[in-house]
Each structure stands twice: as structure tokens, then as C-alpha cells.
Amino acid sequence: xxxxxxxxxxxxxxxxxxxxxxxxxxxxxxxxxxxxxxxxxxxxxxxxxxxxxxxxxxxxxxxxxxxxxxxxxxxxxxxxxxxxxxxxxxxxxxxxxxxxxxxxxxxxxxxxxxxxxxxxxxxxxxxxxxxxxxxxxxxxxxxxxxxxxxxxxxxxxxxxxxxxxxxxxxxxxxxxxxxxxxxxxxxxxxxxxxxxxxxxxxxxxxxxxxxxxxxxxxxxxxxxxxxxxxxxxxxxxxxxxxxxxxxxxxxxxxxxxxxxxxxxxxxxxxxxxxxxxxxxxxxx
Amino acid sequence: xxxxxxxxxxxxxxxxxxxxxxxxxxxxxxxxxxxxxxxxxxxxxxxxxxxxxxxxxxxxxxxxxxxxxxxxxxxxxxxxxxxxxxxxxxxxxxxxxxxxxxxxxxxxxxxxxxxxxxxxxxxxxxxxxxxxxxxxxxxxxxxxxxxxxxxxxxxxxxxxxxxxxxxxxxxxxxxxxxxxxxxxxxxxxxxxxxxxxxxxxxxxxxxxxxxxxxxxxxxxxxxxxxxxxxxxxxxxxxxxxxxxxxxxxxxxxxxx
Numbered sequence: 001x002x003x004x005x006x007x008x009x010x011x012x013x014x015x016x017x018x019x020x021x022x023x024x025x026x027x028x029x030x031x032x033x034x035x036x037x038x039x040x041x042x043x044x045x046x047x048x049x050x051x052x053x054x055x056x057x058x059x060x061x062x063x064x065x066x067x068x069x070x071x072x073x074x075x076x077x078x079x080x081x082x083x084x085x086x087x088x089x090x091x092x093x094x095x096x097x098x099x100x101x102x103x104x105x106x107x108x109x110x111x112x113x114x115x116x117x118x119x120x121x122x123x124x125x126x127x128x129x130x131x132x133x134x135x136x137x138x139x140x141x142x143x144x145x146x147x148x149x150x151x152x153x154x155x156x157x158x159x160x161x162x163x164x165x166x167x168x169x170x171x172x173x174x175x176x177x178x179x180x181x182x183x184x185x186x187x188x189x190x191x192x193x194x195x196x197x198x199x200x201x202x203x204x205x206x207x208x209x210x211x212x213x214x215x216x217x218x219x220x221x222x223x224x225x226x227x228x229x230x231x232x233x234x235x236x237x238x239x240x241x242x243x244x245x246x247x248x249x250x251x252x253x254x255x256x257x258x259x260x261x262x263x264x265x266x267x268x269x270x271x272x273x274x275x276x277x278x279x280x281x282x283x284x
Numbered sequence: 285x286x287x288x289x290x291x292x293x294x295x296x297x298x299x300x301x302x303x304x305x306x307x308x309x310x311x312x313x314x315x316x317x318x319x320x321x322x323x324x325x326x327x328x329x330x331x332x333x334x335x336x337x338x339x340x341x342x343x344x345x346x347x348x349x350x351x352x353x354x355x356x357x358x359x360x361x362x363x364x365x366x367x368x369x370x371x372x373x374x375x376x377x378x379x380x381x382x383x384x385x386x387x388x389x390x391x392x393x394x395x396x397x398x399x400x401x402x403x404x405x406x407x408x409x410x411x412x413x414x415x416x417x418x419x420x421x422x423x424x425x426x427x428x429x430x431x432x433x434x435x436x437x438x439x440x441x442x443x444x445x446x447x448x449x450x451x452x453x454x455x456x457x458x459x460x461x462x463x464x465x466x467x468x469x470x471x472x473x474x475x476x477x478x479x480x481x482x483x484x485x486x487x488x489x490x491x492x493x494x495x496x497x498x499x500x501x502x503x504x505x506x507x508x509x510x511x512x513x514x515x516x517x518x519x520x521x522x523x524x525x526x527x528x529x530x531x532x533x534x535x536x537x538x539x540x
Contacts (some may be wrong), residue, residue, distance in 0.1 A: 016370045017399035030398030033385065036393075040384040040423075107382040112439070115344045115398045116371045182303045274348040274362060276306055280341050 009241055017033030019117070026118050031125030034100045035133070052088045056142050059084040060150040064249065065067030066224035079238045083150040086164055086234055087207045089139060090227055091198050093172030094179070097127045100193035101180040107187055114279050120270055124263070126263040127180070160237050163248040164230050167176050170255035172198075173228045177262040207231050226258070297360065297447050297479035298343060299358075303352035304440040305338050305503075311432070312338040314503035315352065320496075323477035324447075329523075330500035332386035332532045336483045339500070340449050343481070344374055347531045355461040356447055370398055375440035376451035377433050380429065383425025387416060391422055392441060413468070429456035437465065441472075448472070450482045454489060466493055487523035499530050506530055527538050 034040050038044060039101055066077030104110050113123070131273060154161060165187050170239045182190045187254065204218070205227035222228045229251035233244045291333060292506050296319035305313040315337040330336050339349040342354050354361040360479040383391045386406060393405035409482035411417045414434045419427065433456060453464035453469070462498060472478040484490055490497055491511045493516060498506040499514075507530065508516060511523055518526045528534070 017401060018370055019399055019403060020366070023399075025399065026397050029393050033382070033389075033393040074411055108380045109382055109461065111346060111374075111379045112345045112381065112394070113397075114346055115372075115374050117366060118397050118400065119366060178418065213503050250419070271348075274346065276304075277312075277338065277341065277347045279346050280337065 006144060022119065022121060023117075026122045026131070028126045029135075029210070030118065030123065031129050034103065034126070037103055038130075038134070045137065046094075048134055049141055052085075052138050052142040054085050056081065056146055057090060057149070060146065060152070063152075064150065071138065075239060080237050081150060082145060082154065082157075082234050082238050083231060085139070085146065085205050086168060086230060087134065087145065088142070089165065090168045090172050092135050092138050092200070093131050093169050094176045094198050095194070096131035097173055097176030097182075099134070100127050100130045100178050100252060101176075101183060102188075102191065102194060105183060105191075109182075110279060116198070117196045120267060121263075124177060124180075124266065127176065131176065132169070133174065157237065160233070160243050163245075164234060165254055167226050167230050167248060167251040168190070170252075170259055173260045174255070174262040175201075177259075178264045181262075181266040184266075184273045186271045187278060194255055203225060204228070205231060210235065224257045229254075295322070296320055297324075297357060297480065299353075299355045300339070300343070301353050303339070303342060303354060305335075305342060305347060306350045312415055313342070313349075313505050316350075316500070316503075316505045317370050317497055318505065319475075319506065320481060322477055322479050323473055324411075324495055325480040325482060325493045327494035327497040328481055328483045328500065329487075329490065329497060329527060329530075333502070334500040335503040336500055337451070340451065340481065340483060344372070344449060345369070357499065370443060371445060372447040372449070373398075373440040373443055373445040374449045374451070375436050375453055377429070377453075377455050378430075378451065379436070379438055381424045381435070384423055384486060386421045386423055386436075387427075388420040390435070391438060394439050394442050406442065407438075411515060414438050430458060430461050433457055433465075434461075444476070446478060448478050448480045449519045450480060450484075452484055452486070454484075454486060462489070469493060487527055491523050499527070501530060515529075 063077045063080040066080070067074045104113060143154045144156060157164070175197060179190075179194050182193055204222050205225050206214065206222055207227075211228060212230060216221055217284050233247040233251075236242045236244045236247075236249040298318070299315050303313055303316050305311070305474055316335075318326075318341065322493075327499060328336050328339065338347060342349050343361060344444040345365035348362055357368050357371055358524050359365070361368075368415055389411070392403060392405045394473075397408060400406050407420075408417075411420050414437060416431075416434060416438060419431060424435065425434075433454070437453065440450070450469075457465065469480060470493065473480060480491070480493075482493065496509075497509065497514060498505055509517070514523070514526050515521065518529055520526050520529065
């Protein structure tokens, strides 16, 4: 061994600083960890950009084709690229949140975090920040490519885009938080939820067609989901050139209720995990 | 056979009283009590399924007790855990860190989580003391078993804990390194008064480090005494034989 053999080499370090409440220092410690993880693997960075780009190209070409047909079809087709990009924001926002959480389970590191002073809300905050970072890496290049190849400028939506974005992100975090709670409680057996749960919303939130297309009873379900308001609002803006602030406010109200419910569910799953001993299993 | 109840000292570092944990699959801990004095090293022994891991997990606040109480440095776990978690830590070779992060990055993150002052200097100090300086920038996934254990110990010491829980701290280490680690643990106890609870299957380690040994079987404490007293009572020459007597139910303690 090449180590110092004199145990007296240990000197007493300064005591740690005690932050009794919510600490941004701990939040950014976690963000730092996920950032280190992300940048350590270029295929993962590439993966953030790859699929949104493929989606944008496919739907952009379909929109071009429909535009060439003329008439009502061309008018409806204008909204396809907007729909696919907003859907990707919703999907990628949730995935960005859940993947960061899954990283802890893959590396069997949850126990280390749960015995540290990190609080659940600090953990959730760091996952939210990472979902924004992952989303920015994936979506910003795609929006630029959409301008270059299809002349579709998402940024040109201005304030409306901000309203769409806030609502979609709140929904994606709500679902991400619930999925993380399920993972905490049930381990990696629930991993498939992280990848697939959002697709349940794809038909219900009417991404590519108006809510009126659904049967009456399903319309009621659709209007309980905030993204439905966003996609209806997006169609109103792109097709009829009307910004529906009422839809955005209704979506925000539902989002806030669901987000609060998701936080409560996460804390309940965490409490249940402590009771069941599933935090000990390290995610298995 | 003497089974100690909770220590009568007013300010134990760790106090466990009538602790019970029942899972759906059965009882893991069946009403145990003990108290650990500050600045002592105590061994927690028992075969697989004895309840050691669940006991340690309840002390850390990772598992909620079904009944009974746990307090660490005077704070109840898990209710008051955020008032004390920055003063304690845990080491186990079975809990890993993100493999793609370097050791320096991992320690840096934990230093920030624990509110360590002057984290860079602390990491450098631990790297020197635990012979990690040459591998600080190596990914955690590319370490030998011995290096992993030393990194895990560095993480456990990052916040200069007053209470340290260790799960087989020298598992997978060669005898030289294991001996060195034991020396460090003794030094921490002697100079900084760190209270340690060690779950171990290495009986020689327990004999050397621990002034007190708690032996568990099927969720209960079946013996609790100093190593010398246990050896005398079981009429054995080493702790391994005592452990086998308890595990197989063949031991008849003299004077019990």
C-alpha cells in the first residue's frame, strides 16, 4: 500500500453547514451530478436530438404533401408541425425528468441520496431543472431545423408559445413526479411506465385532431387533461389566427391542481417505500 | 446468556428501544433495544436474515419502524431525520455511486449535499489519507473492489460524521488494506470521538475494533457483551466459534 501509515495524519475538518430548510445548494449539487452524467456520454446527448429531429422531418414532409393538395386539407396540415413539436416538448419534458431519476436507480445510488440531507422537494426541483436542460438540448436545434427546412418558426408564436410551454411543462413534471414515486415504491419493475405512460395521453389530448372528433363521453376525459387545451389553443392560433387565453388559463388551473396532487402522491409513495423497505433494495 | 436492554446513559449517540419491523413477508426485527455511547465502536453480528441490515436502515431513517423508537444524537428517526442526517453517514460496498462520474465528481456532489465547508480541500485531504489521489479522476465504474471500498469510505467521511454506520467496511479488501482501514477507524474513534456501528462477518475485525458486540438472530438480540466476555462465556477461543455457536444454536454459555 502507498497510503500514509500514520493514522494521526487525519486532521479534523470543519463541521458541515446545516441548512435547516430548502437548500438551493443541494438542488444544484444534484443538477451538477446529472450534468456530469449527461456530458460523460455523447450517445446520450445525441439521443436527445435524434428522435425529435426524425419526428419533425416526417411530419414536416407530410405537412408539405398536404399543402400541395390544396383546400381544407392544406389548411389543417399547417398545424401538424406545431403539434408534433409541442407534443415532443410534453413527451421529452417528462422523459427528461424520469430519466434523471432512473439514473439513480440504475447506479444503485438511491440509498446514498436518501440518507443524505437532500430533501424530497430539493430532489424534485433538481429533476425539473434537468428536464428543462435536456429539453433545451433536444428541442432548440429541432426548432431551428424546422425554420430552415419547412419555414415553420415556432419561436414566432411569441407569448402564445410561452403559455403553451408553461402548461406542457407543468403536465410533463406532474407525470414525471408520479412515475418517480411509482419507481420509488415498486423499483425498476415499474420502469416501463416511465417510457410509455405519456403515450396514453397521445389520443386523449387530441394532439393531431380537434376534441370534437372524440365521442362525447371521451371529450369529458379529454377536457380534464391540460394538454388538450394547449393543442386546441395551438390549432386556434395556427389555423384561425386567434389566441385563446381562456384555454390557457383553464389549463393552468387544472395543471396547478394536478401538480399539487402529484407532489402529495410522491411524498406518499416515499413514505410507503420507507414502510415497505423498498429504498433498501436499491431499485431492484 | 445476557441480553442487554437499553443503556441507561442519558445521552447515547444511538438509542434503540423496543424496535420492531414487520414486512409483509415476516418479522425482520422483533423488539430490540440497545444504546451506543458516543465515541465507541460496536459490532452488530448475525447470519443472513438476522435483521442487521433492517436495523441499520431504521437507524438511518431509510426504513420506518413498525413499533418502537430510534434516536440518533437525540433526534428521532425518521421523523426528525433532517436535523441529524448532516451529522451522520453510512458506508457499504453494496451501495454504489454513478459509474460514469469520476471519484472527484462523486465526492464533490456529496460534499455539496452535506454542506461541507471548503469541499475541494476536504476531498484532497481524504484523497491523500485514503490513497485516492492517483485515481481521483477515474470513473467510479472502473475501480477494483478495494478501490471502491476506499472511495465508499471517503464518501462516508466527507462530512466528518459524528455517527458512522458501516456495513462490512473491509469486504473485498486484501489483508494489508483491511488492516489499514481498521487502523483509520480506530483513530477516528480515538481522536474525533466518532460513534460507529459495524455490521460485519469478519470476526477478527470485530474482535479488534469493537468493545461491544451485539449478536442478532431471527430479528432478536441473543447476546450483547464485550468480545472477551463472550469468549469466556461460550468457552471459545475466537469470535468465529462464538458466532457459529449462536447461529447453529449449539452454544451453551457457562453461567447462563
